[in-house]
Amino acid sequence: MSGIFYGIGVGPGDPELLTVKAINAIKEVDIIIAPKTEKKEDSVALSIARPYLRDDVEIVKQVFPMVVNFEKSPEAWENNKNEILALLKAGKKIAFLTLGDPMFYSTYIYVFRLLENEGYPIETIPGIPAFCAIGSKLGYPLVEGNDILTIIPATAEEAKVKQAIAVSDNVVLMKVYKNFSEIVDCLTENQLTDKAVMISRCGLPEEEIIHDLEKAKDKKVNYLSTILSRRR
Structure with missing residues (x-):
């Protein structure tokens, strides 16, 4: 069974501003990818979505370097990509959480570009900027x-x-x-x-x-x- 990758915008901060579509996807997935920076342990996007997480969902925190272009720090990005691909190959439904909207100044854009030609279905769910x-x-x-x-x-x-x-x-x-x-x-x-x-x-x-x-x-x-x- 092939996995599926969701990019989900969780909005600016209020959990009530997530869309119904975003909430439904979060409740359905097997794994939540929670991006964070090197300096912080917690993911703000994860904290916003937490009211909607299933008790048995697996949370994977990935560190993404804060760079203008991911090509400047390829090792961390490639490692994250390979981890996601292994989970997709195992048939997992994965949600990548991002603040605001996924296609608006978002880390998700780089992740999307890394995965879009790998043969797995990707669905991007917009959020409120x-x-x-x-x-x-x-x-x-x-x-x-x-x-x-x-x-x-x-x-x-x-x-x-x-x-x-x-x-x-x-x-x-x-x-x-x-x-x-x-x-x-x-x-x-x-x-x-x-x-x-x-x-x-x-x-x-x-x-x-x-x-x-x-x-x-x-x-x-x-x-x-x-x-x-x-x-x-």
Whole structure:
């Protein structure tokens, strides 16, 4: 019997924001793959999905290096791939959990590329991205009318980030933890701080909402932090 591989988006943090399809798949699988970084023992994605796990499901934690391209650290990725393939060969149903949406700035994208030509069925189940959850939580429309929304990873090249902010109507800034102060300065220069808001760990117990970014610009920011801003 051939195994099947599911990529499941668990949303931003609140377990109630998982889709029915995601919950049904989680309840059906034999094995849960819980990705984590080298520095942390726990998987945030796993903690979100935990209310829906069967008691007898097997949990496999895999470490994925935080690199821009998985080709730069092939050993860890190949080891994880081979472990997954061995389980699929044994006929196991496997769910790979990922924060937000699987096809949106996700580790799952790299895993999908490693497995897509290996001959096993893959089903990707979408999840709610953090910025959508933030907009709904705060009553903050992301775009209206003919507004253009720009989604910017703050970890991109500085010149590209500044250029994108300068020409955008509305912006979503992801991964602002490394250069938060510089990002705030750039938003201020472009008259985008007045209506800006940042949420860290949206939907999780340690959630924090910051409206005055300029006052908080020297703050150490959590990895799971997102800024929304608009010109009008």
